Amino acid sequence: MNRVGRAPMYQQIAEALRQQIADGTLAAGAQLPTEAELTDLYEVGRGTVRQGLTLLVNEGLVVPTRPRGYFVRKREPMVFRPQAEFRKRPYSVEMDAFVTEHSADGRSPRQMIEVAIMEPPQDIAKRLQLEDGQLVAVRRRIRWLDGEPFNLNDSYFPLDLVSESEILRPDDISRGANEVLAELGYRQVRALDELYVRMPTPDEARRLELGAGTPVAYHICTGYTENGQPVRVAVTVLPGDRHVITYERKREASEDAQ
Amino acid sequence: MNRVGRAPMYQQIAEALRQQIADGTLAAGAQLPTEAELTDLYEVGRGTVRQGLTLLVNEGLVVPTRPRGYFVRKREPMVFRPQAEFRKRPYSVEMDAFVTEHSADGRSPRQMIEVAIMEPPQDIAKRLQLEDGQLVAVRRRIRWLDGEPFNLNDSYFPLDLVSESEILRPDDISRGANEVLAELGYRQVRALDELYVRMPTPDEARRLELGAGTPVAYHICTGYTENGQPVRVAVTVLPGDRHVITYERKREASEDAQ
DNA sequence: CGCAGGACATTGTCCAGTCAATGCGAGCAA
DNA sequence: TTGCTCGCATTGACTGGACAATGTCCTGCG
Structure with missing residues (x-):
């Protein structure tokens, strides 16, 4: 030696x-x-x-x-597909095969939902274009798989838009909060995804039962209506050892020349 | 105390x-x-x-x-936009604003390119659907900004497709390797992105000058032609402290009912 | 047979010290 | 002024020890 x-x-x-x-x-x-x-x-x-x-x-x-x-350490990541909220099924065979291969078949999912009304953190307020003092409703979810915590998902809505809707009830909304928002007249047609990669905060590490050396992806999704109004910000914290994040892209006719 | x-x-x-x-x-x-x-x-x-x-x-x-x-530590991330290869300009004002805000204006970029012909690693071979023994050409790039390494980008092509093309020359291809591939008859119309989040290998840490506690995003992009043939796999290693990865999504008319 | 309790192996926390490596600035020399 | 050397503060590498905490497994009792 x-x-x-x-x-x-x-x-x-x-x-x-x-x-x-x-x-x-x-x-x-x-x-x-x-x-x-x-x-x-x-x-x-x-x-x-x-x-x-x-x-x-x-x-x-x-x-x-x-x-x-x-x-x-073992690593067996599950697919996280942000596009799924606008597109239930992948539209190419390649993507379909990939998702199937890494599917969660046979695993037992569970989630805990908690709803709060609060002053938004600064980064949320900015993305929702809120004035000072405007409040938001937040639906906090922890998702579990096979008894292990899998990811954290906090969805923020301007309180003006969703007060008195079922979004404020801490229940599972089977048709999705996006659908409820659409029924209220705020149908999202575009979304902007941001992905940051960093080490977890001690709080995140505790809630997700992360060991040392496990980074997380911090996914911030802002949803916009047809006229460009932001109506939802979803923050998802994904442990790196448990996820692959996938996207599918298509070249568009109009973009032909590069 | x-x-x-x-x-x-x-x-x-x-x-x-x-x-x-x-x-x-x-x-x-x-x-x-x-x-x-x-x-x-x-x-x-x-x-x-x-x-x-x-x-x-x-x-x-x-x-x-x-x-x-x-x-x-300071954190000032630069935008990485995988969609840019099929779409030079963002198509929503929201995305446009975001990219502008985190732009690299005034910073001095640089890159080093190296080309090799090799037996593909297993994960590359699988994505390119290669038989045993088939070789690939790889273009390895290190990109720098202001004298600091910014990311690693290795693009793999089945050797059959690109032999004798300028892809094998270790020069900057101003119109993009994708365009060359298109000229050769392999125009990519779809791509599948996978994002993994993990700590860097010691080799990556050395090449990117990463300090401890800096995770990386490992971005694997597989490009397909119209008929579903994979013709390119690009692997990008993005230090978490220097990047935000963004995507823009649109709901499509046909996907109306969720 | 079943269960409680204790021995044990292993990692976790902490101490008090030594010597090495290194960037910066003070101070001296040209 | 410019340039060089050297001291110094600070982190890096490492030793060798002590005791705590905690699953596992075995032993022995009921």
């Missing part, structure tokens, strides 16, 4: 384990050597070994499970 | 600093107290203070700069 090379010892340890994970020596779900074993193997202090393991944990490759040891 | 509460000391330290960052006491770019100062302030060992700071680093909130200290 040559330490003169260059890289610090803890990085060498991490790299060796990373290799074994990459080439399959350590398969998904397999247990890594214990800290004690690595300490003996590399003839370093336990702190150094822990530093190396922490690196792998923060890369999302490995999960520490007290007091059983470290294990190689 | 109370350690009887519950949370370990290093988490309390992290939480206190996190608070100050959130409420603006520590603004973006500001310096945090040094390890020594925190050691005195909380009356704990240096190791404990470092454990707390490491937490913040891995959350992407803070950047350690040896030997100057720890600083609050």
Whole structure:
């Protein structure tokens, strides 16, 4: 265990384990050597070994499970398809096949809904083009799959538009909140999606039961009516280890020349 | 300073600093107290203070700069718009405004291109529906902005389709590789985008100069011709701290009833 | 047989220290 | 003024220890 090379010892340890994970020596779900074993193997202090393991944990490759040891992480993402709200079925065979392949068949879904009326956070207010003091209704959802939290979804509506509608009731709206909004005269015809990638806040990590090294996608969708009025902002927090986000795109006739 | 509460000391330290960052006491770019100062302030060992700071680093909130200290991270994302390859201009005023607001005006772009012929990695081969042994051409690009690496973009083409075309030359193709492909008779009319969110590999971290706590979006775009043949797979690695990914969606007349 | 309790292996938290690496600025030299 | 060197503050790497927390598993009792 040559330490003169260059890289610090803890990085060498991490790299060796990373290799074994990459080439399959350590398969998904397999247990890594214990800290004690690595300490003996590399003839370093336990702190150094822990530093190396922490690196792998923060890369999302490995999960520490007290007091059983470290294990190689598994990844089996589910499809998240923002376009589905305007288009129930994919319109190309390629997309259809992809969704089918990563489907949630046989898994048991569940969700918790909570409704509140509040002053909007700044970024929401901006996207809804609200004046100071205007309130919003928010429907907060946590979605579960097989007893594990899967994603967070908060939908914001200007309170003016939805007061006294069923959007304010914390029940499942089977035909969708968008449909209710349409019935109220605010049919969305366009949406703007923004996707940010970052580490979760401690609060998000707690609610989604995220281990260290699990980043999230932060999806903000703003829905507009025909005349350009924003009527809904949906914020979804998607753990990176549990999702693939997909879109389908079509070239349009008018855009022919590039 | 109370350690009887519950949370370990290093988490309390992290939480206190996190608070100050959130409420603006520590603004973006500001310096945090040094390890020594925190050691005195909380009356704990240096190791404990470092454990707390490491937490913040891995959350992407803070950047350690040896030997100057720890600083609050800045975030100024640039727009990445996959739809742009089929549609140069956004078609709604909302999207147009958003792109303008986050534009790269005045920044100096640069890119390095490298071309290779290789056996495709498995995930690429699968998306291009290649048989065993079929080769691909790959155009690897690193894009820079203001001297900082911005993203990695590798485009794969079945070698059969592009041999002897200018796609194999490591030059900038001003009209776009897609246009060349179209001239060769493989005009893409549909694309499937997949977005994965994860921590970077050490190699990606090195090439993109990513600090700890910076996740990446892994964008895989598969382009299809009219008859459903996949002719291009583009893999883009986007550092989370430097990008927003946006899409624009339209409800279509035929999808009226949800 | 079933269950309660305890031993054990393993990671989590924390301490007190050493020496290395490095960017910056003060101060000196040309 | 300009340029170079060197000291210094600060983080990085690492040691070797102690005790806590917590699933697992085995033992033994009822």
